[in-house]
Amino acid sequence: MIYFDNSATTKPDPNVLDSFIKVTQDFYGNPSSMHDLGKNAETLLRKAREQIANLLSVSNDEIIFTSGGTEGNNLAIKGIALQHQARGKHIITTQVEHPSVLLACEALEELGFQVTYLPVDNYGRISIEELENSITNETILVSVMYVNNEIGTIQPIEEIAAITNKYPKLFFHVDAVQAYGKIPINLNIDGIDFSTLSGHKIHGLKGTGLLYIKNGTILFPLLHGGGQEMKVRSGTENVAGIVALAKAMRIQLDHLNEDQKSLVEMKSELLRAIEKIDGTVVNTPTENAAPHIINFSIPRLKPEVVIHALEEHGIYISTKSACASKSPDKSSVLVACQKNDEVSRSGLRISLAYSNTLEEIKYFNQKLALVVNQLRKGIR
């Protein structure tokens, strides 16, 4: 079995799983309880928060645990909008964000907010000038993803931060769900106020994640209740999931430091083979792209058909984002990159993990060529 759909979700790391199991067995108390079992759970939670803060070079009280990337994005965007609407009602984001950002923004439009969805170039990148020109007196939030989940484009986050930093009343949120552990990121820079991470994209557990909130920024909570997570996010904490998240983050970062090169190698090997197949179009840019995502189109072949054909060889890849909606057959990200209809309809995504190997890549390359050949001939 070759699993190349790691941007959709990943297999939990065995060490992460061990941590999870151990905590559920030995530390099942409610962190809000005052007795020993509660305090032990609370201590564990605090340690996980410290570890994570360390990994991100931020401070402990800047980490809020959530139920995942979708909640993190919703909390950042709506939390700012609802809390700071007196300052203005304009938000800037991009056309290629994850649906959890796009639809959170659309929901705010219904509440009277104005949203600018910045276009991108052929490579999926926004223009810094256009972003700066879109800022008005009314703008309270800029939300731009670090790495695009469909094609892997890296946005110029530090340049954007340099701009947002010039406007004191402007907040900047970065969806770093696909970036963490795959490219070096620095959240603790002037200009960045929030960042979203999700556990299940980095070999942690589904239903875990966090929002980095720069010290002192007040967010309107989406969940009201017991006042956990510094009152920003009520609900009994998923202690075992959080400890597992800390572990997963550490392991990912170790991988990034030690073997990012292996991802780069695997990616170039893939690209070499894909480009050799007649008529394929590579959608992932050659520059400013993350090393784990490769998006390409095989015009006139239905992506679902290619996926199922590969599946028969034990290979798992995907089309567009697992949960994108809008136009049912076209990738809205590829459309935003001004790809033609045929290319936008036939996008395929390979997404790698550090545990993938060059052998797997070679096997894949062989099978891809075979499958394309067979499908084009109409025989299967």
Add this chain to the structure above:
Amino acid sequence: MKQIYLDHAATTPMDPAVIDEMTDSLKNLYGNPSSIHSFGRKARQALDKVRRTTAKVIGADEKEVTFTSGGTEANNLALIGTAFRNKSKGNHIITTKIEHHAVLHAAEYLEKNGFRVTYLDVDKDGMLDVEKLKASLTQETILVSVMMVNNETGVFQPISEIGQLIKDHQAYFHTDAVQALGLTNIHVDNLSVDLLTVSSHKINGPKGLGVLYVKKGTKLDSRQHGGEQERKRRPGTENVAGIIGFGKALEIAEEKKQVRKETYLSFKELFLKILDKNEISYYINGSKNNTIEHIINLSFPGTNVESLLTNFDLEGIAASSGSACSAGSVEPSHVLVSMYGSENSRIINSIRFSFGLANDLSQVELAANKIAKIVKRLTK
């Protein structure tokens, strides 16, 4: 010293069978349910199986089951989601003063947004008078939220009577059944509820997972936007392992319901018998007979909560003063205040004991004897 955990209403240890089932799914069923390949489909099938189990247990249709990140989120979604969506029909909401903070704080948020909320008191037995509720209903009422079992006293509220009362009224009826699930028969039609909340970690399942039952036709805005998961009611990659864990916990709870009811009742009786034998003076807070088997809330005249809890803790007994979620502080219980007023000494000398999987008869006996000794010492 081995802790005796008498705080199952705060949270419960996971059943070993639940941990096994989750571990297995984390190893083998890690696909994203939205993925179109077989990995994704298998995860989706597992998810839908639990959806069917859950639906069956509460007498619902599987389409009416929405998975959330916990009881807090489900309560928020129920209250805020229906209130905003049904604003055109009225702006009045009725709830009680003894609800969990996830309901109370959601209601307070709604008050800030132009809704009028009636918070009903309960009587000395901890019960809501249905006549009072009837008198509060107006043409403007759009939502009634009353919990099924109170988390501090364990007292049952007259849910099916309320259900009958407002069946023909426009108001939706929500019940927080977090403390009821597992030891009570819950049938949404018999109760005539439109919305019902449960939480997994209270029935020996994982933390970070809950369910909102939403009756077909109920109009509700989602609180979180993103992908198309949970019929768009609750977007975000599904916590597959958590859902599977919850499903297992629910199956076990249903299977063992009768045995557990009898067991916990016998614990409670033994516990009180030992206190009686030691001539400890105490009051039971709340009706003695209309109370769920696993919770008992006792007032010890002449003592105070802090010293009781400290001494219990030193003796290895984990109990609590009401809700764990009041994040760390021993604030007077809003539930007891509603029952006895804010001047009554019961609000400063009461402890909640709650039984469950971590207990056996000999532990309960040991704990009761230790507690008797402590109370004697403190009241000497």
